[in-house]
Amino acid sequence: MVDEYVVTICKGTGCIQKDSTRLLNVLKEQLRNDPLEQKVRLSLSGCLGMCDKGPIMVVNPGYTIYGGVTEEDIPEIIDQHLRKGQPIARLAIQEDHLFNRFYRVFGDAKFFGRQMRIALRNCGIIDPESIDDYLSLRGYEALAKVLTDMKPEEVIEQVKKSCLRGRGGAGFPTGTKWEFTARAGEGDKYVICNADEGDPGAFMDRSAIEGDPHSVIEGMIVGGYAIGAKKGIVYIRAEYPLAIRRLERAIADARQHGFLGEDILYSGFSFDIEIRLGAGAFVCGEETALIHSIEGARGMPRPRPPYPSVSGLFGRPTLINNVETWANIPVIIMDGADWFSTIGTEKSKGTKVFALAGNVVNTGLIEVPMGTSLREIIYDIGGGIPGGKAFKAVQTGGPSGGCLPAEFLDTPVDYESLSQAGSIMGSGGMIVMDEDSCMVDIAKFFLEFTQNESCGKCTPCREGTKRMLEILTRITQGQGQQGDIEKLERLGDMIKRASLCGLGQSAPNPVLSTIKNFREEYEEHIKQKKCRARTCSNLLTYEITDDCVGCGACRKACPVKAIKGTAKNKHIIDQETCIRCGVCFTTCKFDAIVKS
């Protein structure tokens, strides 16, 4: 803000144990009635990753980090640093972590308070089109370290030790994947970055590439060195023109600086990256379909095994990771696997980026440590539900995920807990829904998407999703029949078990999870022909209230001439003729039409 100083106290688990909260209170107490009170702002931060030196206090501007601060140090900090502007050398510690860059720049950030930025560490901090900006934040240092100090096996060992898991959604251990590919014999190998982000409402990969393309490139080069590949390919959707342009620019700059191409940094290792554009098919995000697409074939999946790590692109061993996974690599190399594995939960380490969207105040892109609860994400970071409405459900994992109701709000975000709750981690889409959302309609929306995107290769997915969608459409139109729910469940279960690839195996999830958690809504739609959220227009009746001024706008807009009335007199809707399209409702300027 406009304050002269911002004092940030770490509120990570480690520092809280060392009583950092008390430290804040003491500071607040001693500043009271001091003229400094107006000039100093106190704030809390998420884990700053220096737990062994805690409690940690950061003073900005200047980014002075004080470690092991005690109550007795507070008067000195106030007098020396905040009053006289002289940082205290005795307490200052030197730490140069790669992550959480925004604290260095901003010193504080309420919105960032509970966040921890590893993959997005440079997003919003640097100019993405300037390699110098990236270099100034120790860019390509991980690459130099790997090429000069580490053997390929050691790199893989570090990644394994970090317990990093695939951020594309499935959560396969990244280090293990690297090891398989490295061991898959000699000869040509490939490294692929999967940037074919297709979930509706998700934009993590796009923002990561648009905000910091070099991190992804650096991660890929390190990966290439570790497995012995000379060629990398970024497979990115053509719908991301700006991301593609910045990536092209970044690759060209990296080449010019000797980070890509022959004999990188005079190490003898050569590696280059090219970009392949996806034509927008959702299924191409599935790794085997993506590989087919690069080969020039139709983007269709094939049964696994063999996995791409053994037989991938052009039949050669291929290491394929998601954008976010790659962006984590430089941090693991520089800040260390031991450090990285202290963040998160027992089985899910590190952080996860989410695209927060839907009925939430702060829509945007966030990155939180694994194990943060859905409640903290939606209420503390997301700022809650707008308009004082009630929370109804949160959808994670996009069209492959599920809807979780309020009783799951305290579920920690990690791979296991989310799948136990009946959803998935997925690639990071998170859609918050308020009381006005109809769960049947949401399920229909996602199924419509997967049904459209089904490649048609295997019958369960091609035919099954179609039948499910027909049933759902019927239900939302008021023609649901007794037994429809059971039919959906049976079909869904079958599609999940019999489909060839992840698309089909997960396509029924939105339907099955909403049936599981909101069964009564389905029953209402079928038996009472009622939509409690007033979303399914076919189940509603429209009526004109006494607020009607007789302007006639609705009468003119009605496509079936169901509205009768004369000027300046209250109009009436003929329910027999009305097709429940809702045009009158949106046309009325006087809120005189109600749905029920």
Next chain:
Amino acid sequence: MATCEIAAGSKDVMEVFRDAITKGGLTDVYLSQKGCAGRCNLEPTVEVVEVGKNPIRYGKINKERAQEIIERHLKKGEVIREWIID
């Protein structure tokens, strides 16, 4: 200046600042772009970074507000509190 920011109108805002530097005689200011910080609902965002001071972040900036930032903040050093985001 990520896709989301551009969609919210950040290019227009950038133009205002660029014009002020090239035509309006605004000196001592370096104009730069950045990626998405995640504040999609407050975009376009503008940050004023001054050596030795904490950066000021403004949200929901349009052409008119950009002009005002130039006049009040960049030229006169006045921080416009109402537009600050945290």
